[in-house]
Amino acid sequence: xxxxxxxxxxQAQFEKYLxxxxxxxxxxxxAVGAVILAYYMYSDWSVRNSFIGVxxxxxxxxxxxxxxLIHHWYRHQFFLLKKYLYISIYITLQLMMYAKCLLHLHExxxxxxxTGAILIIFLISLDIxxxxxxxxxxxxxxxxxxxxxxxxIGKPSEKELxxxxxxxxxxxxxxxxxxxxYKLRFKLFKSNKLLLNEQKKTKALYAESLSNNTKLEQQxxxxxxxxxxxxxxxxxxxxLNASKDKFLGIIAHDLxxxxxxxxxxxxxxxxxxxxxxxxxxxxxxxxxxxxxxxxRLLENLLDWARAQSNVIRFSPAFHHAxxxxxxxxxxxxxxxxxxxxxxxxxxxADLQIFTDQNMFETIIRNLxxxxxxxxxxxxxxxxxxxxxxxxxxxxxxxxxxDNGVGxxxxxxxxxxxxxxxxxxxxxxxxxxxxxxxxxxKEFMDIHYGQIHVTSKPGEGSIFTCLFPLN
Numbered sequence: 090x091x092x093x094x095x096x097x098x099x100q101a102q103f104e105k106y107l108x109x110x111x112x113x114x115x116x117x118x119x120a121v122g123a124v125i126l127a128y129y130m131y132s133d134w135s136v137r138n139s140f141i142g143v144x145x146x147x148x149x150x151x152x153x154x155x156x157x158l159i160h161h162w163y164r165h166q167f168f169l170l171k172k173y174l175y176i177s178i179y180i181t182l183q184l185m186m187y188a189k190c191l192l193h194l195h196e197x198x199x200x201x202x203x204t205g206a207i208l209i210i211f212l213i214s215l216d217i218x219x220x221x222x223x224x225x226x227x228x229x230x231x232x233x234x235x236x237x238x239x240x241x242i243g244k245p246s247e248k249e250l251x252x253x254x255x256x257x258x259x260x261x262x263x264x265x266x267x268x269x270x271y272k273l274r275f276k277l278f279k280s281n282k283l284l285l286n287e288q289k290k291t292k293a294l295y296a297e298s299l300s301n302n303t304k305l306e307q308q309x310x311x312x313x314x315x316x317x318x319x320x321x322x323x324x325x326x327x328x329l330n331a332s333k334d335k336f337l338g339i340i341a342h343d344l345x346x347x348x349x350x351x352x353x354x355x356x357x358x359x360x361x362x363x364x365x366x367x368x369x370x371x372x373x374x375x376x377x378x379x380x381x382x383x384x385r386l387l388e389n390l391l392d393w394a395r396a397q398s399n400v401i402r403f404s405p406a407f408h409h410a411x412x413x414x415x416x417x418x419x420x421x422x423x424x425x426x427x428x429x430x431x432x433x434x435x436x437x438a439d440l441q442i443f444t445d446q447n448m449f450e451t452i453i454r455n456l457x458x459x460x461x462x463x464x465x466x467x468x469x470x471x472x473x474x475x476x477x478x479x480x481x482x483x484x485x486x487x488x489x490x491d492n493g494v495g496x497x498x499x500x501x502x503x504x505x506x507x508x509x510x511x512x513x514x515x516x517x518x519x520x521x522x523x524x525x526x527x528x529x530k531e532f533m534d535i536h537y538g539q540i541h542v543t544s545k546p547g548e549g550s551i552f553t554c555l556f557p558l559n
Contacts, residue, residue: 103278115160115171118216122178123153145188149181176227179217182209183231190235190253194243203252207259214263214270221268228264232256351376403535405445410474410487411436413446417453418472421461428517429467432457436474442485442556448532455525456489456552462515463550464493476558483558484538492549501542505530529554 126146133142156174159167186206193199210228217224235256239245245253355376364372415434425432442449453472460470474487494516496504504526529552533540537557544550 099279099282102282103275106278115175116157119153119157119160123150123157126150126153139192141192142189145185145192149178149185152178152181176217176219176223179209179213179227180231183213183227184234187231187235187238190256191238191243194239194245194249199249200252203255206256210256210259210263211266214267217267218271218274221271224267224271225264228260232260351380401448401535403445403448405443405536407441407443408446408449409438410440410442410485411438413449414453414472414474417450418457421454421457424458425461425470428461428464430461430464430470431468432470432472434472436472436487440474440476440485442474442487443558444536444556445532448535452529452532452554453489455529456554459525459552460489460491460493460550462519464491465516468492477555479555484555485558486553486555488551488553490549490551495546495548495550496542496544497546501544504542505540 126149130143130146130150133139133146152174156171156178159174160171183206186202186209189202190199190206193202213227217227219227239253411434414436418432418434422432457470457472464470469492471490472488473490474485477484477486530540533554539555540552542550542552
């Protein structure tokens with residue numbers, strides 16, 4: 090049932106297609122036919138002086154001209170009227186040629202008239218594109234009328250009958266050619282239709298494939314983003330674990346030792362009554378030194394904890410670098426004086442740095458303290474600053490240089506990593522945690538700045554900080 094419906098639908102589409110072809114070529118076919126018919130009408134009138142021949146040809150000419158005018162005025166209307174007028178033209182053309190045969194039945198012009206009729210038959214076989222019933226009517230009706238007139242009125246001789254007899258098999262052959270032509274066109278139309286359907290299916294499958302590929306690509310992107318997010322979370326967890334380990338290590342070791350020293354020295358002062366004034370002074374100095382060390386350590390711990398939890402306040406502004414550095418150096422020169430280390434502030438008085446004051450002071454305090462720790466007795470520390478251009482961006486470059494012990498290259502790559510424990514004792518066996526340099530790196534990252542170090546064993550180190558100018 091479904092196959093039958095599809096066949097009927099396809100046949101209807103084929104008929105519609107033939108209608109479009111018919112309308113598309115109608116004007117040209119009718120115009121050519123009118124010109125040819127007009128030529129033969131002229132020949133009948135002026136050469137043969139056959140007024141009956143002109144009258145016979147006038148009937149199809151009137152229909153042709155009428156159809157031309159209708160089609161010109163109503164190009165997209167009255168399709169059925171145009172169709173049946175077109176069919177009537179071929180019927181009247183056959184009747185015209187059969188009438189010419191009857192007219193010249195007993196004359197030498199009979200053979201050319203039969204030839205003209207045969208030409209009309211073949212023209213119909215190539216041009217008419219109707220179903221077999223209508224096509225059979227187009228062939229049969231004029232032939233039956235002609236046959237009846239021939240029998241009852243014409244009464245041809247045997248020779249004339251032999252000439253006329255060619256029309257009958259030619260009509261049958263013409264009908265067969267027309268049907269074969271029709272079926273071939275239908276098969277070609279069906280093949281083209283199937284090809285178009287396959288193309289549509291292919292395009293639909295291609296579009297679906299593209300859509301699926303897009304979805305797969307999006308899923309791959311999503312999976313990659315999720316993977317990257319997981320990796321970031323894992324890195325954050327690793328850092329948090331390293332921070333926790335560092336924090337516990339500082340509490341367990343670096344805070345315990347100075348507090349233990351303070352307790353031991355205070356107990357000694359309380360218990361040992363034989364200590365003279367000089368020994369007591371020495372104990373007080375050691376207690377003070379341990380308290381100062383613990384205080385600096387606690388300050389760094391507090392700042393570092395705040396930086397890790399992202400609650401530290403960042404309020405950058407332009408400040409005179411020389412004044413801020415000198416303020417910190419005043420507090421650190423006493424520490425440096427114990428090792429007879431000179432500290433020079435070579436920053437120009439008018440140079441300004443765009444920075445958070447508290448963070449900047451912490452950075453200077455830790456970098457200079459670190460330099461004092463690893464500089465020999467009678468050594469030198471220099472603090473310099475200048476404006477520089479890096480990658481078409483302006484920076485204020487601050488450097489802290491010493492002529493101390495320096496570092497091996499393998500230590501430089503681990504210096505600002507919390508997971509690495511590279512803390513070493515200073516030139517006077519000062520202890521440290523490495524937390525100060527980590528804090529400097531945290532604060533420089535908050536400034537969107539950079540910190541790096543150059544060092545050679547035995548020659549000293551230079552810590553350089555780049556502060557963006559805005």
